[in-house]
Amino acid sequence: MSPALQTTLRRLAVLGIASVIALALWALFLWAFDISPLIGKYPWDVLAYLTTVDGAAEHRALLWDGLGITVRDAGVGYVVGLAFAFALAVLFSVSPVLERIVMPTAMVLRSIPLIVLTPLITLIFGIGLSGVTAIVLLVVFLPSLANILYGLRSVSAEQRDLVQAYGGNAWTLLRKVALPTAVPAALASARIAIPAAMTGAMIGEWLSTGEGLGGSISRAAGSFDYGHMWAAAVAITAVTMIAYAVVSIVDALVVDRLGARA
Template sequence: MAYALRRIGVTVLTIAASLVIFGLLWQLALTLMHVNSYVGKTPLDVWDYLFVDNPMTPDQTAADNRAHLFGLLWVTLGHAALGFVFGVGASVVVAIVFALARPIEFMFMPIAMLLRTVPLLAMAPVIYLVFGNGAVTAAFIGGVVVFFPLLVNLALGFRSVGAQAVDLVRVYGGSSWTVMRKVAIPTALPHFFASMRIAVPGAITGAMLYEWLFTFQGLGAGIVTAKSQSDYPQLWTIVVFITVVSIVLYTIATIVEAAVLAKWGPDAGRR
């Protein structure tokens, strides 16, 4: 428990310091590059867009801006959740099948890696043509981002099981599935959560790509609309907004990882 709390505290402090440094570098970059203030918005401009009413636009208050962005965010999070659940579920099932039947892994892992090299921007129109515009397409596009890193890391985690632990389960009459439940899954948990930290923001990226290409919903479509209307304060705010949300979700994934590994991971009880 102490290990989990210590890791959570370190993670939160690290991310808070990173946000401060990022804001300073953002401001410094705009200043050194002499970016036109009409196009390049500073952290203060983003703050004003979200929390300060502009007397030049009395019909568009900061509260309206926040409500608009949060409305877009919930749509994007819904699409990201579809891709995340689909990608994680599919990768876990496939990785377990690969671990239980190694010949299948040798046959299909190279194909999976070959598909991974195809740019998602090229795959998305094909997915759209096959499944149309809807939840299935959102799940597939987001799932592709999540699936491959998780599959590779889980397969690696299952292969890293110690031979002595496997022999011990076998001596007591355990089957391959018993080895998977009792040994392989706890051993693979660090690999699983390492990929989950990447998968969480990756699912959001996939969701925004889906929205940008095929819908007029969510933050992905909001970026397109803001750009077409030269609404640069909104454009920069959306980028910051989704970055902060991704960091928050990344932090939550890290907190869950620390708690789970402290209780069920391969080093549980040793710290």
């Protein structure tokens, strides 16, 4: 069995074990605290809501429609946020002055609660994909920027001296040494940003667009449709876990390849 296949199977096994543990803790929590069946739904209740009860087909259609919109919203903001963070980290790594100018403003914006910023972002970017993308970008951007910038600056003094000894400048150091060194940090940022992107998208949908799972959960809460609320929570959690596992597999394979080349 190849190392890549072993890594993939190992990560999938971890995902399966984590899923079983999460389901067990979910059921145990509801049982231990004697949550009312009207509010607390067990895993088998959610399964029945989507498969056997009257209107199950409508329940699935509503869930899949909302999930598709949320995944789209989160995915666009996730990609844009990571790309923006990577580009700015590269600029900061070669221009510390620019970092000292921009980073304080970014830190102030990130310290403001997202719920407070959402109406302002909606006012600027409008109600729609652009507004939700801006919200997701905000939650993804700064942690990713910090991680990637740390990776770019992990160049040792010996590596720096070697590049300079051969006549290289800051851009040569960046291209030949810093960027390959920062690959693990960039992949870690991509992995960590997944839950934040999903959360940001649902907050934007809840407070701004009214679409996706964020909007449908808000409407379900108003109509006491707890079945849909639990089903939506399970769906977004499952998608987040799968996406996290996929990026983790890519992360492990790339790091193993880089280690083998080193």
